[in-house]
Amino acid sequence: MSPNNDVFRVLVYDLTRERGDLVLVPGRLDAIGGSGLAALLYEKYGLPTAPAFDPGQPLIFAIGPLTGYFPLMSKTVCGFKSPYNQNFAESHAGGRSALALRFAGYDALVLTGKAKRLSTLVVASRRIELIDVHYLSGADVFTTGKLLRKIAEGASGHRSIMRIGPAGENGSAYACINVDTYRHFGRLGAGAVMGAKNCKAVVIMGDGDLPLPEDKSYPKLFKDIHDKVTASGMMEKYHNLGTPANVLPLNELKSLPWRNLAATTDPEADKISGEAFAEKLLMHNAACAGCPVGCIHVGMVREMFSTSHRFAIHQVAYDHEPNFAAGPMLGVTDPTEVLAINDMADRQGLDIISAGVALAWAVEATQKGLISERETEVKLAFGEPGALKRAIWLLGHKANEFYALLGQGALVAAARYGGEDFACVIGQEMAGYATGETYFASQTVSFRHSHLDTGAYSYDQKHKEQDVDAVVKFLVTDERERVLLTCLVSCLFAREVYKPEIVADLLTCLGYGELAAGLDAASEKARRARWRLKIATGYDPMGTKIPKRFSEVTTWKGPIDAAYMEALRQGYARAVLELAAPVAAPGDPA
Incomplete structure (x- = not known):
């Protein structure tokens, strides 16, 4: 280099x-x-x-x-x-x-x-x-x-x-x-x-120039990658229905959160399936710059103006995660209303996943009498999109003390009003999977508290046996491979394409031969540096908690085993502390 x-x-x-x-x-x-x-x-x-x-x-x-x-x-x-x-x-x-x-x-x-x-x-x-x-x-x-x-x-x-x-x-x-x-x-x-x-x-x-690599292998390498993502079929799912294709399989596996995770399956899932969105609302696909796949699905929402009897058409992008948070988590099964709630959150500049899950907590807190319409300003209920859309607006505008607290997270609001046990927060408001103990423990501890930090949601769907050591080993290994991709920075949908040996060839072609030769060491250094920074800013993986609601879930494997889930959380937390520990220099005492 x-x-x-x-x-x-x-x-x-x-x-x-x-x-x-x-x-x-x-x-x-x-x-x-x-x-x-x-x-x-x-x-x-x-x-x-x-x-x-x-x-x-x-x-x-x-x-x-x-x-x-x-x-x-x-x-x-x-x-x-x-x-x-x-x-x-x-x-x-x-x-x-x-x-x-x-x-x-x-x-x-x-x-x-x-x-x-x-x-x-x-x-x-x-x-x-x-x-x-x-x-x-x-x-x-x-x-x-x-x-x-x-x-x-x-x-x-x-x-x-x-x-x-x-x-x-x-x-x-x-x-x-x-x-x-x-x-x-x-x-x-x-x-x-x-x-x-x-x-x-x-x-x-981006008004400058980007010279093409002089290495003669570049055209072939580019074509090979392009063919894999466009002609092999491995990315077909993302272009066709997109990630909303997950809805029916997750619902069948009792792994789709409904109504603040009070249930993991519902007979009305077909109404908000990827197939339903494609049939009723899909306008077109879009893509990020430099991507030939086109996984962005854009749907249509009509907004009626009662005073003029006119309407406007809004184009709203949708994926499984926004749809989950605006749909089943809030008990909404009309796909048009799911998009309308997404649209409202988008306009306010709110993360719809956290906003939807926080509002789901608020609906249940209302049902249990912990908060009232005096706090919410609207009559919140599962499956009532009009009130939920208004609540999203109030949340974005920090309309009162309640929405100011809820805007800091469901657990912050629960600390004031009660209801910590049913706040669906594992590191942050949960994503749209309720696959089991591995996923819940992983998202609680992992770096971004994201479902994409590891393949835990997939591991749950393939493994029924309980083996803490095996799970922790999987989480640590899987994270390392993903960190390489987030350093490159690749779309994680392409993780089956950009394997380390392929990445090394691409880097060499661009003149990064020394980096290519030490790729494993570099990605491990990057991973450990991230963990050290997170802990230096106050993160304590051992101090994380999984709220009670997650131990009340039933999946395809049966009721959640709370003791096993806690063992996984502690095991993964210990592994993270080891990753963040300073690496001894050669010759230093162990």
């Missing part, structure tokens, strides 16, 4: 000083890019013991060495200190963000400080500008995007607009950053960190 190939090109922009600096940061052999680079940059610029909203905290956007060169290398990693749990966190998004950053000439963008007024940062290969957009205060995500497309014209095919809605401005702990309308940095509150910086949006103009 040449000396320049070890260096990351990082734009560090101080919003307080309104100044950007290009910083050359060495470390590709240790960090690779993406997740590893975000950790490296937080270690360099972050304030581990300061609050998430401290102006000095960085908001980091990082891409990988294969971005722009190979299919499905389409994601950007956002690194930040989370206002949800005050730990170092990551969120991943696609859209045009990664390609725009690559064509702008940067491996990463780091925002520090706080703008004097609500502002938008425009970044291009030869331009950096901070624009006063105080008039967008309180504007929803789509209004903001529409205006910014006029304000920041040019490079439309390689332009990415990352923006927040009212929830981000109001400091909701699960406010998201909307990326190019259909994608999101969704989980753990990146949107609130952006709002705390008085930054309404970041527009990245």
